[in-house]
Amino acid sequence: MLKYVIKRIISMIPVLLGVIVIVFTLMYVSPGDPAALKLGTEATPEAIAQLRAEMGLDRPYLVQLGDYILGVITRFDLGESYRTGAEVSAEIVGRIGITLKLAFISMAVGSVLGIALGILSAVKQYSFIDKIMTVFALFGISTPSFWLALMLILAFSVNLGWLPASGSYGLRYWILPCATLGYQAAGIIMRMTRSSMLESIRQDFVTTARAKGQTEGKIIVRHVLRKALIPIITAIGNQFCYLLGGAVLVESVFSLPGLGKYLVDGISNLDFPAVTSSVLVIALISVVVMLVLDILYSFVDPRIKATYQGDALFKARKKALKEGGEVAHDSKQ
Amino acid sequence: MTASSKTMDQKMAAAEAKRKKRMKKKPTTMAGETWHRFKKNKLAYIGMWYLIAMVVIAILAPVIAPYGMDDQNADAILLTPNADHWFGTDNFGRDILSRILYGSRISLMVGFATVVFSMTIGVVLGALAAYYQKLDNVMMRIVDIIGGIPQMLLAMAIAASLGSGLRNMMIAVIISTIPQYARITRSSVLTIKESEYVEAAKSIGASDGHIIFQHILPNVMSPIIVQSTLGVANAIMASATLSFMGLGIQPPSPEWGAMLAAGRVYLRDYPHMCIIPGVALLLISYALNVLGDGFRDAFDPRLKN
Numbered sequence: 001m002l003k004y005v006i007k008r009i010i011s012m013i014p015v016l017l018g019v020i021v022i023v024f025t026l027m028y029v030s031p032g033d034p035a036a037l038k039l040g041t042e043a044t045p046e047a048i049a050q051l052r053a054e055m056g057l058d059r060p061y062l063v064q065l066g067d068y069i070l071g072v073i074t075r076f077d078l079g080e081s082y083r084t085g086a087e088v089s090a091e092i093v094g095r096i097g098i099t100l101k102l103a104f105i106s107m108a109v110g111s112v113l114g115i116a117l118g119i120l121s122a123v124k125q126y127s128f129i130d131k132i133m134t135v136f137a138l139f140g141i142s143t144p145s146f147w148l149a150l151m152l153i154l155a156f157s158v159n160l161g162w163l164p165a166s167g168s169y170g171l172r173y174w175i176l177p178c179a180t181l182g183y184q185a186a187g188i189i190m191r192m193t194r195s196s197m198l199e200s201i202r203q204d205f206v207t208t209a210r211a212k213g214q215t216e217g218k219i220i221v222r223h224v225l226r227k228a229l230i231p232i233i234t235a236i237g238n239q240f241c242y243l244l245g246g247a248v249l250v251e252s253v254f255s256l257p258g259l260g261k262y263l264v265d266g267i268s269n270l271d272f273p274a275v276t277s278s279v280l281v282i283a284l285i286s287v288v289v290m291l292v293l294d295i296l297y298s299f300v301d302p303r304i305k306a307t308y309q310g311d312a313l314f315k316a317r318k319k320a321l322k323e324g325g326e327v328a329h330d331s332k333q
Numbered sequence: 334m335t336a337s338s339k340t341m342d343q344k345m346a347a348a349e350a351k352r353k354k355r356m357k358k359k360p361t362t363m364a365g366e367t368w369h370r371f372k373k374n375k376l377a378y379i380g381m382w383y384l385i386a387m388v389v390i391a392i393l394a395p396v397i398a399p400y401g402m403d404d405q406n407a408d409a410i411l412l413t414p415n416a417d418h419w420f421g422t423d424n425f426g427r428d429i430l431s432r433i434l435y436g437s438r439i440s441l442m443v444g445f446a447t448v449v450f451s452m453t454i455g456v457v458l459g460a461l462a463a464y465y466q467k468l469d470n471v472m473m474r475i476v477d478i479i480g481g482i483p484q485m486l487l488a489m490a491i492a493a494s495l496g497s498g499l500r501n502m503m504i505a506v507i508i509s510t511i512p513q514y515a516r517i518t519r520s521s522v523l524t525i526k527e528s529e530y531v532e533a534a535k536s537i538g539a540s541d542g543h544i545i546f547q548h549i550l551p552n553v554m555s556p557i558i559v560q561s562t563l564g565v566a567n568a569i570m571a572s573a574t575l576s577f578m579g580l581g582i583q584p585p586s587p588e589w590g591a592m593l594a595a596g597r598v599y600l601r602d603y604p605h606m607c608i609i610p611g612v613a614l615l616l617i618s619y620a621l622n623v624l625g626d627g628f629r630d631a632f633d634p635r636l637k638n
Contacts, residue, residue, distance in 0.1 A: 018478030
């Protein structure tokens with residue numbers, strides 16, 4: 001198992017390097033000239049050229065790329081913001097907490113709501129509740145997040161005056177942003193829970209459990225849901241990555257000073273180091289989340305764990321056979 | 334005797350008629366059966382007609398729109414919905430209904446065009462990767478890298494780097510959605526590749542290109558069609574999002590996302606400027622989503638729960 005985790009972490013490296021290359025290339029081809037931006041509109045071409053040479057911008061693409069990668073890996077150096085001149089990495093560290101908080105709370109809300117409604121919908125298949133839930137879920141999926149955010153502001157802040165529309169000073173400020181992102185996540189998770197539950201609800205082991213006189217609640221939670229959990233976890237993971245993208249917009253609509261707002265402000269000010277570095281950091285978060293999920297699978301489903309152990313077990317048996325010893329039966333498998 | 338045989342005849346005729354009716358109801362071709370199953374799904378059927386209506390509206394927009402999309406009327410600024418302007422007017426006195434109708438042209442065109450491009454590239458890459466083992470590793474690593482960045486963020490980064498505008502926005506959406514098609518095609522081709530008829534085609538000396546395009550791809554089309562239907566909704570949403578952020582189509586173009594961005598300032602006092610473009614986006618996306626679900630259930634009834 002540990003071997004598998006290490007293998008997976010190593011396989012993350014080329015993906016992240018690739019992301020850095022893409023991000024750097026996008027920054028390289030972007031129309032803004034950092035030197036010209038730094039010196040302002042009245043700078044002479046000579047001064048700009050001199051600063052470009054000082055900043056190393058006149059070097060070939062590959063040299064600059066190598067330097068950037070080295071900087072990111074060794075010093076977590078993501079460059080300087082064109083707009084403020086501050087270190088981008090420092091600004092990101094100060095904002096990442098808000099984005100993660102938003103994403104995790106929304107995901108928790110979405111997962112709990114989605115799984116609960118999905119179970120309800122699957123157990124009462126084709127009922128009125130099921131139909132209402134299906135429509136509710138599909139609306140969640142089809143609604144643009146920035147529009148939903150605006151509509152929630154309109155309803156709860158402008159018309160009813162119950163909740164604040166922007167800022168992040170206390171719990172009340174988090175309700176609307178988390179509701180926006182949570183509803184969308186709930187829609188997808190609910191659909192996945194429903195279809196995955198329905199797949200396992202008709203299987204023989206459920207009938208067996210019923211025949212044994214197990215109560216319906218226990219059957220649903222212990223037998224059906226447990227079997228249906230893998231696709232649900234996958235959906236939650238994918239949704240988390242999607243949600244990080246949505247968080248960017250929601251943060252900017254609700255003026256939450258997180259990574260997403262930093263990214264959007266960077267876009268409107270042509271601050272490319274800020275934009276690309278935010279993308280890089282969010283990509284890193286989503287790759288790590290996917291890794292954690294992969295490991296989580298094996299805790300939920302012993303069969304998946306067995307496949308990881310299988311390779312090692314197979315080798316051990318082969319070795320034992322070669323040596324003429326008896327093959328030990330591993331009860332764990 | 335005659336009476337009873339007559340009733341027998343009548344009974345047989347009735348049975349025959351019933352059988353014919355049943356035959357008529359249950360088509361025997363695969364496409365017919367799929368269509369039959371699809372039609373049973375009421376919501377998907379309505380979604381399909383809504384989409385067809387939207388396409389017709391988009392084509393006929395200049396004919397049916399009550400005003401021009403850029404006609405500014407200084408006497409009718411920020412009107413709420415009324416008899417003259419069903420959806421009200423915006424801050425320049427432009428009729429919102431007409432702008433929504435014209436905007437459907439942009440959204441549908443962008444939605445379908447980007448999907449055609451990203452699907453074609455993704456399907457070819459996915460099929461090649463699955464068919465040629467040597468390519469598989471390299472190609473799928475590239476797809477992993479692109480897929481490692483959340484789709485919307487990648488689109489934003491590309492659009493920011495290329496600059497705003499219709500063409501750049503479409504490039505951003507296309508590149509960011511290619512991995513989805515490549516992954517789906519690859520996994521479907523991998524399962525089909527081992528089947529007997531592919532082996533048979535190989536044994537009679539068919540070329541790789543012939544096998545991929547004539548034998549394998551037609552058999553993996555259904556998941557791709559489903560994905561591309563959902564992909565149109567996704568592309569429309571992504572381009573509206575980019576325009577909302579000022580990275581896509583710029584005002585005064587009546588793109589729905591850009592209209593929403595323009596209306597955001599007036600949310601407090603004139604919410605109709607925000608509500609209406611959003612509802613238009615929501616409806617088209619909802620229709621495409623139910624249509625995609627309907628296709629999926631119709632293509633593969635085993636998946637239906």
